[in-house]
């Protein structure tokens with residue numbers, strides 16, 4: 280795997296786990312990469328202002344807690360970074376779309392505006408929309424900026 284693909288894999292993992300404490304000493308194991316490669320790439324990503332590393336001691340050993348800097352990622356014009364962010368956002372949007380209650384609703388074939396089953400008055404759909412709006416407002420920083 281070349282440097283750009285490895286960096287992309289790391290960035291996508293960090294975005295998907297945003298808000299979780301990710302330690303450098305665990306990251307390479309979780310991704311099945313070499314410790315040395317991950318260390319070099321994280322250092323470079325930090326120099327580029329895409330992530331932040333905070334020194335911590337875990338189980339008696341020095342390591343770093345890694346935080347992804349979402350705003351810098353979104354504003355980056357580096358092709359590799361843009362691709363990683365794009366793939367992450369696409370996966371997130373697809374997962375959100377697959378979660379819509381209509382996809383598993385037994386009444387979908389009888390549901391239309393003005394009908395007995397009506398999307399305008401549907402409790403399941405309205406709850407889903409409200410839940411998604413609430414989630415976006417609270418901290419789902421990247422999708423909220425779409």
Ligand code: SF4
Pocket residue numbers: 380381382384385386387390391396397398399401402403404
């Ligand atoms: S709007 Fe409600 S009733 Fe209609 S298909 Fe979606 S979940 Fe089912």
